Amino acid sequence: MNAKQAAGYKAAEWVRDGMTVGLGTGSTAYYAIEKIGEMVGKGLKIRAIATSNASEELAVKYGIPLVASSEVTRLDIAIDGADEVDPQMALIKGGGGALLREKLVAINSDRFIVIADSGKMVSQLGGFKLPIEIVPFCYEWTLGRLQERYKVEIEMRQRDGQLYVTDNGNYIADASFGKIVSPGELSHELKMTTGVVDHGLFVDIADTVIVGYDDGRTEVIGKKE
Ligand SMILES: O=C[C@H](O)[C@H](O)[C@H](O)COP(=O)(O)O
Secondary structure, rough: OOOOHHHHHHHHHHHOOOOOOEOOOOOOHHHHHHHHHHHHHHHOOOEEEEHHHHHHHHHHHOOOOEEEEHHOOOOEEEEEEOOOOOOOOOOOOOOOOOHHHHHHHHHHHHEEEEEHHHHHOOOOOOOEEEEEOOOOOOOOHHHHHHHOOOOOEEOOEEEEEEEEOOOOOOOEEEEOOOOOOOOHHHHHHHHOOEEEEEEEEEEEOOOOOEEEEOOOOEEOOOOEO
């Protein structure tokens, strides 16, 4: 069992009959979805909302029943990966471009469990490029304003030689902050920038972090029992 699998499988232990569950996105969330699918196969009764088209396809593949957001007011739990986790459980997410749906699901969940291999744990956020989701209209202006404001390298994410397009039809700009001194402040500032839809800083959202290690061990860190 690898570190991501260990963390993903451990998180599935929090999923109980009758829950509405948010399914994250990425290579770590994959293992949680796989495990939850196995549990559903053995009779677990849940319904789920996926944070990306890719995770929705996975849920269908593993037989996890999906529910429309119109039928749900709040989720019991959401389980998702992260690109960086700091000692206060602030996160950088969005390496896979799913940050907006992930944040919507995370803030609407009673418990948000982050699953991460130990390499994602950092003393200060910012080593990983911060994904910023921006609207396509006049995106060059938004990019220019961000570059002007922060004076750091910010590049438009590309895929196959084209601008990367999120599941929501937006673009992603990746910002190399290096070190983020005040994630909360930066989070608010970015959110106030016209043209920015959202960004990958998740501050004061995670309730529990499950760290996975290469030898298969896990460590649970968190605010909630
Ligand atoms: O947009 C993607 C998500 O925020 C992922 O949860 C994050 O990038 C971590 O992905 P992975 O588990 O593949 O490292």
